[in-house]
Amino acid sequence: MSRELQQQYNPKEVEDKIYRMWEKSGYFAPEAHQPRADNPDRLKPKAFSIIMPPPNASGALHIGNAVFVTLQDIAVRFQRMRGKKTLWLPGFDHAGFEAQVVFDKKLEKEGRRRSEITKEQLYKEMLDFAHENKKVVEAQLRKLGASCDWSREKFTLDPEIVKIVTDTFVKLYQDKLLYRGERIVNWCVKHQTTLSDLEIRHEERTEPLYYLKYGPFEIATARPETKFGDKYVVMHPKDKRYAKFKDGEKFETEWINGKVTATIVKDEVIDMNFGTGAMTITPWHDPADFELAERRKLDKEPIIDRYGRLLAIAGEFACMKIAEARPKIVEKLKAKGLLAKIDPNYKHNVAVCYKCGNVVEPLIMPQWFVKMQPLAEKAIRAVEKGEIKIIPDRYKKVYFHWLRNIRDWNISRQIVWGIRIPAWYCGKKVFITSHQLVRPVVGPKVETVHTQFADPVLVGEKPPKKCPDCGENDLVQDPDVLDTWFSSGQWPYATLLAGKQSGKSEIRNPKSEIVSDDFKNFYPTDLMETGYDILFFWVARMIMLGLYRTGKVPFRTVYLHGLVRDKDRQKMSKSKGNVIDPLGVAELYGTDAVRMALTVGNLPGNDIIISEEKIKGYRNFANKIWNASRFVLMHSAKTKDERRKTKVRFTVEDKKMLKKLNELVKQTTKDLESYRFHHAADRLYHFFWHYYADKVIEKMKPKLNSPEQKETAKALLLEFHTTLLKLLHPFMPFITEEIWQRLPQKNKKMLIVENWPS
RNA sequence: GGGCAAUUAGCUCAGUGGUAGAGCGUCACAUUGACAUUGUGAAGGCCACAGGUUCGAUCCCUGUAUUGCCCACCA
Numbered sequence: 001m002s003r004e005l006q007q008q009y010n011p012k013e014v015e016d017k018i019y020r021m022w023e024k025s026g027y028f029a030p031e032a033h034q035p036r037a038d039n040p041d042r043l044k045p046k047a048f049s050i051i052m053p054p055p056n057a058s059g060a061l062h063i064g065n066a067v068f069v070t071l072q073d074i075a076v077r078f079q080r081m082r083g084k085k086t087l088w089l090p091g092f093d094h095a096g097f098e099a100q101v102v103f104d105k106k107l108e109k110e111g112r113r114r115s116e117i118t119k120e121q122l123y124k125e126m127l128d129f130a131h132e133n134k135k136v137v138e139a140q141l142r143k144l145g146a147s148c149d150w151s152r153e154k155f156t157l158d159p160e161i162v163k164i165v166t167d168t169f170v171k172l173y174q175d176k177l178l179y180r181g182e183r184i185v186n187w188c189v190k191h192q193t194t195l196s197d198l199e200i201r202h203e204e205r206t207e208p209l210y211y212l213k214y215g216p217f218e219i220a221t222a223r224p225e226t227k228f229g230d231k232y233v234v235m236h237p238k239d240k241r242y243a244k245f246k247d248g249e250k251f252e253t254e255w256i257n258g259k260v261t262a263t264i265v266k267d268e269v270i271d272m273n274f275g276t277g278a279m280t281i282t283p284w285h286d287p288a289d290f291e292l293a294e295r296r297k298l299d300k301e302p303i304i305d306r307y308g309r310l311l312a313i314a315g316e317f318a319c320m321k322i323a324e325a326r327p328k329i330v331e332k333l334k335a336k337g338l339l340a341k342i343d344p345n346y347k348h349n350v351a352v353c354y355k356c357g358n359v360v361e362p363l364i365m366p367q368w369f370v371k372m373q374p375l376a377e378k379a380i381r382a383v384e385k386g387e388i389k390i391i392p393d394r395y396k397k398v399y400f401h402w403l404r405n406i407r408d409w410n411i412s413r414q415i416v417w418g419i420r421i422p423a424w425y426c427g428k429k430v431f432i433t434s435h436q437l438v439r440p441v442v443g444p445k446v447e448t449v450h451t452q453f454a455d456p457v458l459v460g461e462k463p464p465k466k467c468p469d470c471g472e473n474d475l476v477q478d479p480d481v482l483d484t485w486f487s488s489g490q491w492p493y494a495t496l497l498a499g500k501q502s503g504k505s506e507i508r509n510p511k512s513e514i515v516s517d518d519f520k521n522f523y524p525t526d527l528m529e530t531g532y533d534i535l536f537f538w539v540a541r542m543i544m545l546g547l548y549r550t551g552k553v554p555f556r557t558v559y560l561h562g563l564v565r566d567k568d569r570q571k572m573s574k575s576k577g578n579v580i581d582p583l584g585v586a587e588l589y590g591t592d593a594v595r596m597a598l599t600v601g602n603l604p605g606n607d608i609i610i611s612e613e614k615i616k617g618y619r620n621f622a623n624k625i626w627n628a629s630r631f632v633l634m635h636s637a638k639t640k641d642e643r644r645k646t647k648v649r650f651t652v653e654d655k656k657m658l659k660k661l662n663e664l665v666k667q668t669t670k671d672l673e674s675y676r677f678h679h680a681a682d683r684l685y686h687f688f689w690h691y692y693a694d695k696v697i698e699k700m701k702p703k704l705n706s707p708e709q710k711e712t713a714k715a716l717l718l719e720f721h722t723t724l725l726k727l728l729h730p731f732m733p734f735i736t737e738e739i740w741q742r743l744p745q746k747n748k749k750m751l752i753v754e755n756w757p758s
Numbered sequence: 759g760g761g762c763a764a765u766u767a768g769c770u771c772a773g774u775g776g777u778a779g780a781g782c783g784u785c786a787c788a789u790u791g792a793c794a795u796u797g798u799g800a801a802g803g804c805c806a807c808a809g810g811u812u813c814g815a816u817c818c819c820u821g822u823a824u825u826g827c828c829c830a831c832c833a
Contacts, residue, residue, distance in 0.1 A: 008795070290831085397761080533828095629792080633792090682771095
C-alpha cells in the first residue's frame with residue numbers, strides 16, 4: 001500500500017467513493033452516531049434537526065438548490081461532529097401547478113394534448129414522471145455531498161403525508177377556519193385554474209384610458225369590455241362636484257346596448273382626485289369593485305367567461321375575446337356619442353399569471369378559502385416573542401407587514417396534479433364544479449354563466465354512504481386539488497409525524513398526544529434554511545399551519561439565503577443562457593470547490609454572485625489543502641527509533657502558533673453556532689492558506705531537518721493539520737475525509753463523526 | 759403609492775468610533791524544493807454626496823442621489 005498522493009487533487013477519484021463509504025456507515029441517521037466516550041455531550045446528546053426544503057419532483061436541481069444543500073449540510077455536519085443526534089430529513093414536492101406547467105410543455109413536445117388524455121391517465125403519467133425525476137435529483141443531492149438521512153425520505157404524495165394534509169383540511173373546516181365561498185379569485189385564462197394572490201405578478205402597462213359619458217357623469221375606464229352591466233355610479237360623499245346627487249338616487253341613461261337604470265352610490269373608497277371622481281363598478285371582474293359590492297350589498301353580474309370571452313350580456317359582442325371586442329366596443333361608444341375622450345398614455349399595473357404572463361381575469365367563483373387572520377395573529381406573536389428567530393433580522397418587518405395585511409387564501413386549484421380536496425357533494429343538487437365551463441351558445445339565444453353550487457354535504461376523509469339530507473347515494477368528490485403550498489406548508493410536522501417509527505400518523509388536536517418518535521425527538525426543528533423569495537409562500541404558512549396543528553412553532557430559526565446571480569448581477573435563467581449547472585461545475589472543479597464558492601460571500605438575505613472564476617479559486621484551494629497534506633504525510637512516517645531519540649517540546653513561538661489555532665477553533669465554532677457560514681468559510685480559507693501553509697509550514701521546514709527539533713515540528717504540524725481538517729470538513733467534506741482516511745493515526749473514526757475540536 | 763437594502767481598490771465583497779482589508783484581475787521578480795491550480799513583492803481607494811454628533815466618522819444621526827428588490831384592489 002502506498003500513502004503517496006498524486007501531485008494534484010482529483011475529486012473524481014474521491015467523491016463517489018467517499019459518499020458511498022458514508023452512506024454505508026449509516027452515520028447520516030441520527031441514531032447511528034454514538035458520541036465518543038471523551039465527548040462531554042455523550043450523556044445527554046441533544047438533537048439537531050433540519051427539514052430539507054423539498055425540491056420539485058419535476059426537474060433537475062439548479063444552482064439555487066445547491067445553495068441550500070451546501071448551507072444545510074454545513075450546519076448538519078457541524079452539529080453531528082459536536083455529538084448531537086442530528087437529523088436532516090430529505091423530501092420532494094409534487095409542486096402542483098409548477099409541475100403541471102412543466103408537464104404540459106413535455107406533452108407539447110411529444111405532440112400530445114392534455115385534453116386528449118383522461119384525468120386518471122394524466123395523473124398516472126405525471127406520477128411516473130415525478131418518480132423518475134426524483135431518482136435523478138436524489139443522485140444529484142448525493143453528488144453535492146448532502147449528508148441527509150435517506151431512510152426517512154418523504155414525498156408530498158405519500159399516502160401518510162396526504163392523510164395528514166387532508167386531516168388538516170377537515171380540521172380547519174370543523175374549526176370554521178376554512179370555508180367554501182363565492183368570492184373573487186385570480187383566474188388564469190390560459191391555464192384554466194385559479195391562482196393565489198402570491199402567484200400573480202404585477203406588470204406595468206401603458207394603455208388608453210377611456211372617458212365615457214354615463215348619464216350626467218363622465219367615468220374613466222381602461223376596460224370598456226367589462227362595462228355592459230354597470231348600473232352603479234360611485235362617488236365620494238364629500239365631493240362637492242356631485243353634491244346635488246344623493247346616495248341611492250336612480251336615473252335612466254343610454255348605455256352601450258340600450259337604456260339602463262343606474263343607481264348612485266356614495267362611498268369613501270373613491271379617490272376624488274382620480275379622473276372625474278366618479279366611476280361605475282364591475283363587481284364580477286374587479287377585486288375592488290367586488291369588495292364595495294359585498295359591503296354595500298350591490299348586485300353582481302358576470303360579463304366575461306372562463307375562456308376570456310364575452311357573455312350574452314354583451315349582445316352583439318358576445319363570444320368575442322377581449323382583445324377583439326375592445327376596439328369594436330370603443331367604436332360603438334364613439335358612434336353613440338358616449339365617448340368623451342381618450343387619454344392614450346395611461347400607466348397602470350395589470351395582474352398577470354406568474355408562469356405564463358397572461359393577464360389574470362378576476363372572476364367570482366365558488367372556491368375553498370382559508371380564513372387567515374386568526375392564524376396570522378398567532379404567527380405574528382411567535383416571532384414577536386422570539387420563539388422564532390429570523391436571520392437576517394430585517395425580514396421580520398417584511399413578514400409582519402404581510403401577515404398584518406393578509407387576505408384569505410384560495411387553496412383550491414383546477415388541475416389534476418395534486419391532493420384531491422376531501423369534500424363530497426350530493427349528486428342530486430345543482431353542482432357546477434369550478435372548472436366546468438358554461439359556454440355561451442352562439443346565436444340569438446345566449447345563456448349566462450350559472451353560479452349556483454351546492455354546499456358540501458361532507459368534509460372528511462371518506463365519503464358518506466349517502467346524502468344526509470335526501471338519502472341520495474350518488475355522492476361526488478370535489479374535483480379540485482389543493483394548492484401545493486397547502487401541503488408543503490405542513491412539511492415539518494407532516495414529515496416527522498409520518499416518520500418510520502410511528503405506528504400512527506394522526507394528531508387530533510393541538511394538545512393531543514404525540515404519536516411518532518421522530519416528532520417527539522425532532523419537533524420543533526432547529527433550522528429552516530431557505531430562500532427569501534419564499535418567505536410568504538412557504539415560511540409564513542409553515543409557521544401558521546404548524547402552530548395551528550401542533551400548538552408549537554415548526555422551527556426555532558429561519559435562515560434566509562439570497563438568490564444566485566451571475567457576475568453581472570443578472571438573475572440566472574435558461575433564456576439568458578447564464579445558468580451555472582451546479583452538477584456540471586462540480587464535475588469540472590470538484591464538489592468541495594463549488595460548495596466553498598457558494599458559501600464565501602453568501603450573506604443571509606443578500607444575493608450571491610457566482611462565476612466560474614470564483615469556483616476555480618476554490619478548486620485551487622482544494623489543491624492547496626491536498627499538497628499541504630502531502631507534505632505533512634511525507635514527514636509523518638515515524639520509526640520507533642526516532643520517537644525514542646527526541647521528545648516533543650514546544651517552543652514559545654510554537655505555543656503562540658497553537659494559540660492562534662485555538663482562536664480559530666473558537667471563532668469558527670462561534671460563527672457556525674450563529675449561522676455565519678460565510679464568515680467561518682472565509683476565515684478558514686485565509687488561515688489555512690496564508691497562515692498555516694505560508695507561515696507555519698515554512699517555519700517548520702528547516703526544523704524537520706534537525707534531529708532535535710524534528711519530532712516537535714512533526715507534532716505541531718500534525719496538530720494543525722488534524723484540527724484544520726476537522727474545521728474544514730463541514731464546508732469541504734470530500735477532500736477532508738479523503739485525507740483523514742490517509743492519516744497515520746490509529747483508532748481513528750471517519751471524519752464525518754470525529755469530535756469537533758474545542 | 760408604501761417599504762427594504764446597497765453604495766469601500768478595475769471586479770466580487772469583508773470590516774472597524776482612532777493613519778483602510780481580502781480574493782480575483784494587473785505588473786515585476788522567483789522556479790526542478792508539498793503545491794505554477796505556486797511563492798515573494800508592487801501598483802491601485804477623499805470608504806456615493808451634503809450636513810450633524812464627537813477630541814476624532816468609512817462606521818452613529820439627518821437629508822440627497824443612484825441602483826436593486828419586495829409589497830399594493832386608484833377606476
